[in-house]
Amino acid sequence: MKPDVIVVGAGFSGAVMAERFASVANKHVLVLEQRSHIGGNCYDFKNEHGIVVHQYGPHLFHTSKEQVWQYLSQFTEWHRYEHEVLSRVDGNLVPLPFNLNTLDALYPAEEAKRIASLLVNEYGRDAKVPILKLKQSEHDTLRALGQLVYDKFFVNYTVKQWGCKPEDISPEVTARVPVVISRDNRYFHDHYQAIPSQGYTPMFEAMLSHQNIEVELNCNAVARLRLDAGSGAIYFDGERFDGKIIFTGMLDALFDYVAGELPYRSLKFKYETLPVEYYQPATTVNYPNEEAFTRITEFKHILPVTSAHTTIVKEYPQDFDRLDPEKNVPYYPVFTDQNQASHQRYQHQCNQFANLHVLGRLADYKYYNMDDAVANALAMFERIATDL
Numbered sequence: 001m002k003p004d005v006i007v008v009g010a011g012f013s014g015a016v017m018a019e020r021f022a023s024v025a026n027k028h029v030l031v032l033e034q035r036s037h038i039g040g041n042c043y044d045f046k047n048e049h050g051i052v053v054h055q056y057g058p059h060l061f062h063t064s065k066e067q068v069w070q071y072l073s074q075f076t077e078w079h080r081y082e083h084e085v086l087s088r089v090d091g092n093l094v095p096l097p098f099n100l101n102t103l104d105a106l107y108p109a110e111e112a113k114r115i116a117s118l119l120v121n122e123y124g125r126d127a128k129v130p131i132l133k134l135k136q137s138e139h140d141t142l143r144a145l146g147q148l149v150y151d152k153f154f155v156n157y158t159v160k161q162w163g164c165k166p167e168d169i170s171p172e173v174t175a176r177v178p179v180v181i182s183r184d185n186r187y188f189h190d191h192y193q194a195i196p197s198q199g200y201t202p203m204f205e206a207m208l209s210h211q212n213i214e215v216e217l218n219c220n221a222v223a224r225l226r227l228d229a230g231s232g233a234i235y236f237d238g239e240r241f242d243g244k245i246i247f248t249g250m251l252d253a254l255f256d257y258v259a260g261e262l263p264y265r266s267l268k269f270k271y272e273t274l275p276v277e278y279y280q281p282a283t284t285v286n287y288p289n290e291e292a293f294t295r296i297t298e299f300k301h302i303l304p305v306t307s308a309h310t311t312i313v314k315e316y317p318q319d320f321d322r323l324d325p326e327k328n329v330p331y332y333p334v335f336t337d338q339n340q341a342s343h344q345r346y347q348h349q350c351n352q353f354a355n356l357h358v359l360g361r362l363a364d365y366k367y368y369n370m371d372d373a374v375a376n377a378l379a380m381f382e383r384i385a386t387d388l
């Protein structure tokens with residue numbers, strides 16, 4: 001079958017595009033995936049104890065985007081799940097995001113009460129205050145609180161995760177986990193919070209099962225594409241390809257690093273299966289300070305299963321290195337102005353090719369959540385499907 005559309009990457013962005021082109025536009029779609037499985041970093045599987053394990057670290061779905069929720073609900077049933085995280089600070093497990101309950105856990109009762117009412121007066125009930133903002137409060141007590149939260153919860157975690165302090169990375173990054181002026185211990189506050197009831201992989205299988213879609217795994221798409229900047233033509237397996245190419249991989253790799261490598265952070269995951277029913281009291285416990293890892297996630301809390309064993313994962317952040325098999329998975333774009341400018345240069349190169357469309361966390365070099373990736377793909381399909 002000669003494809004009408006080539007999609008590079010079978011994560012959320014690629015899978016949504018493939019599904020839409022196949023089922024709405026009735027196009028033949030060839031999906032090229034470099035890994036041995038679909039689903040991108042959401043890939044999960046059931047281990048020998050029946051525990052659904054996320055191979056690339058915890059993925060907790062949440063969205064307030066009605067369209068995204070309705071779209072994905074065509075491909076899966078859901079298990080309602082609201083993520084809660086504890087942070088291990090001074091030997092105690094306390095709720096994260098930092099909220100009024102965390103305040104109670106760290107301060108004597110009267111002092112906690114006094115600070116809570118200052119927070120409510122200053123920001124309002126249910127407000128979300130980025131740590132870098134709280135740390136600059138003009139109010140002495142609140143500024144001291146901001147400093148304490150920064151010191152105990154943020155600075156060392158961020159240095160581990162990003163190799164730099166919170167001030168040296170885009171403020172959006174730490175603003176993902178604001179101080180919350182409420183007693184809500186949930187990590188996310190979106191309207192929909194749930195996990196595909198059989199796991200993410202079966203949901204991706206359902207998305208990609210359309211008869212118009214062919215998926216090729218273990219395939220180096222970049223090596224099979226040739227982009228000719230002079231003519232604006234793209235060649236696939238040596239032949240000119242005039243259909244649409246949807247690219248969700250790394251743009252620096254696509255252009256053979258001509259404008260340098262884009263920095264990413266990678267992770268090393270250490271999985272352990274232990275002969276105990278449960279290891280910890282919440283799905284995720286963050287370790288901001290002493291340990292080399294940032295967090296431990298216990299999968300049984302996400303999709304419950306009866307087993308005498310439990311599986312956990314520890315995350316060790318590290319620099320990305322495309323030539324080192326231990327470090328060559330690019331999990332996070334490193335969000336600095338300089339890196340975004342470098343990415344822009346690659347983005348301009350893409351614009352020379354009328355039939356090349358790039359999207360997703362890697363290609364856009366953005367810290368998207370899963371629902372952002374789906375929403376962007378749905379929007380891109382609407383935009384580019386009009387000229388079919």
Ligand code: UDP
Nearest residue numbers: 153154155157158161173174176177286288
């Ligand atoms: N963060 C932190 N301490 C924590 C949790 C988060 O300093 O206990 C900061 C850190 O910089 C992290 C960012 O907030 O990279 C975003 O955290 P999030 O949990 O959203 O990261 P993800 O789950 O995407 O890795």
